[in-house]
Amino acid sequence: MAAWRERLAGVRGVLLDISGVLYDGGAGGGVPIAGSVEAVARLKHSRLKMRLCTNESQRSRGELVGLRRLGFDVSEAEVTAPAPAACQILRARGLRPHLLIHEGVRSEFDQIDTSNPNCVVIADAAEEFSYQNMNKAFQVLMELENPVLISLGKGRYYKETSGLMLDVGAYMKALEYACGIEAEVVGKPSPEFFKSALQEMGVEAHQAIMIGDDIVGDVGGAQRCGMRALQVRTGKFRPSDEHHPEVQADGYVDNLAEAVDLLLKHAD
Amino acid sequence: MAAWRERLAGVRGVLLDISGVLYDGGAGGGVPIAGSVEAVARLKHSRLKMRLCTNESQRSRGELVGLRRLGFDVSEAEVTAPAPAACQILRARGLRPHLLIHEGVRSEFDQIDTSNPNCVVIADAAEEFSYQNMNKAFQVLMELENPVLISLGKGRYYKETSGLMLDVGAYMKALEYACGIEAEVVGKPSPEFFKSALQEMGVEAHQAIMIGDDIVGDVGGAQRCGMRALQVRTGKFRPSDEHHPEVQADGYVDNLAEAVDLLLKHAD
Structure with missing residues (x-):
């Protein structure tokens, strides 16, 4: 593999996954x-955009800004997330969603008309992915002539301190199969979603690098948009990710701190 | 389409879906x-095997024999069902399952060793498909070097008096996607499962007809085994099933009573 200097040349903007x-x-x-x-702080005080x-x-x-409680110096304005992107789509297409989402994100949809639903929006709902709630979403879809399912991401799983946890993608697949439809994904690895993050940062894809723990969603998704991407060996990283059959990161690093070290040394 | 006499010629055995x-x-x-x-009673008193x-x-x-409480003259010995078939597989392969199943079927697995699981078995667990239970099954699979997921059927949904309900297939797909694996299906439309039912009935595939409400699992599955198959317009039948892109039944009938009328008139 090429030296880091070569792999990181010309990077001006850094996209960070959070969880x-x-x-x-x-x-x-x-x-x-x-x-x-500390890595986030160093990045913010560097010439690189983040x-x-x-x-x-x-x-x-x-609430994401609860990150601040953990010591991260980040603001709401620095975050590209699927819920506001979905709200734009719903408004633009006159869609009234049945929401299968976590209570913690419901406030994002406060301004959206949810009467007489003509689509379903699912997000990482965790405990709210009960059989009853899944069945309700399924029944709403089956009664629509042209069922529309919007999924905030299609992740397989994420890592909590207690272990790996099923993510929204698994439940998206359950509804796709049951209804014989294909969901529209808002979030990584959707190209539109990456592009909006790039636009907000003001850099071109070839000048940007994604740092994530998801080999398919973060790394593969960013690369398909023309970005470079590093995988960290934290979060849901598994050793088998370094031999993934389809996706090869531009580099593997032990954690964000190592990634930022390398970027500050070799990028731009 | 050919006359019923032609379509039903030579039928000697009838497989009935239940729900x-x-x-x-x-x-x-x-x-x-x-x-x-009445249709079941007439069939049982005819020359056709059932x-x-x-x-x-x-x-x-x-408990299936609770059908008797609804007035059906059927016995346990007349039923081919996935749970006993799965138990045979578990024993033959030395598999110790983590069970994500409905309480009502747990007694079928009484004789199976479930200590230190090396596979997961899922069935139509209904309310027990909680996020917590799904996550537990997912975590068991992710910790296995060679994860084995056995699914009792892969139905999309079934019909209850209250409406359409998600079936085990949707949850099978969720786990397949999350773990990057493919489940082994025990039940319709698995050819082995149909064949064991034929064997128990003592007729050849070309002498048998399946009657079901599931265009893919019942009708398509039986036809792939060399049987004929009728779809009833009851249960989860939907008008679009008569124009299914892949499966065309050998006939569509309003209900089991009509199917039995036709069979008694034209078969054998």
Whole structure:
């Protein structure tokens, strides 16, 4: 593999995944990953541009700033997240969603008309993915002539302090199969979603690098948009990811701190 | 389409799906579909052989005989169901399952060693498909070097008196996607499962006809085994099934009573 200098040449903007890169979620708000608080601070005070690009859909952007309680110096304005992107789509297409989402993100949909639903929106709903709630979403879809299912991300799983947890993608697949439809994904790895994060950061894809713990959603998704991507060996990283049959990261690093070291040394 | 006489010539054995053909499930044990009690009785007293071939995996064979309470003259010995077939597989391969199943079918697995699981078995668990239970099954699979997921059927949905309900297939797909694996299906439309029902009935595939409400699992599955198959317009039948892109039944009938009328008139 080429030297880091070559692999990181010309990088001007850095997209960071949050869960599994900045912190591991869990009871009491989770715990920061060692060195990540300082790494974010160093990045923000560097010449590189930084933006958080997350599929987090359990909590609203406002609450994401609970990251600050963990010591991260980040603001709501620095976050690209699927819920506001979905709201734009719903408004633009006159869609009235039945929401199968976590209570923590419901406030993001406060201004959306949810009467007489003509689509279903699912997010990482965790405990709210009960049989009853899944069945209700299924029944809404089956009664629509042209069923529309919008999924905030299609992640397989994420890591909490207590272990790996099923993510929205698994439940998206359940509804796709049951209804014989294909969901529209808002979030990584949707190209539109990455592009909006790039636009907000003001850099071109070839000048940007994604740092994530998800080999398919973060790394593969970013690469398909023309970005470079590093995988951290934290969060849901598994050793088999380094031999993934389809996706090869531009580099593997132990954690965000190592990624930032390398970027500050070799990028731009 | 050919005349019924031609389509039913040479039929000597009849496989009946249960849910949606004999009765619609629901609170209090469900309700028989009009004319089905008498249709089963007429079939049993005819020269045709009859066997129930079900993916029912919420209730044990013992309880299936609760069908008798609805007026059906059937015995446990006349039923081919996935749970006992799965037990045979588990024993033959030395598999110790983590069970994500409905309480009503747990007794079928009484003799199976479930210590230190090296596979997961899922069935139509209904309310027990909680996020917590799904996550537990997912975590068991992710910790296995060679994860084995056995699914009792892969139905998309079934019909209860209260409406369409998600079936085990949707949850099978969720786990397949999350773990990056493919489940082994025990039940319709698995050819082995149909063949064991034929063997128990003692007729060849070309002498048998399946009657079901599931265009893919019942009709398509039976046809792929060399049987003929009729779809009833009861249970989860939907008008679009008559124009299914892949499966065309050998005939569509309003209900089991009409199917039995035709069989008694034209078969054998």
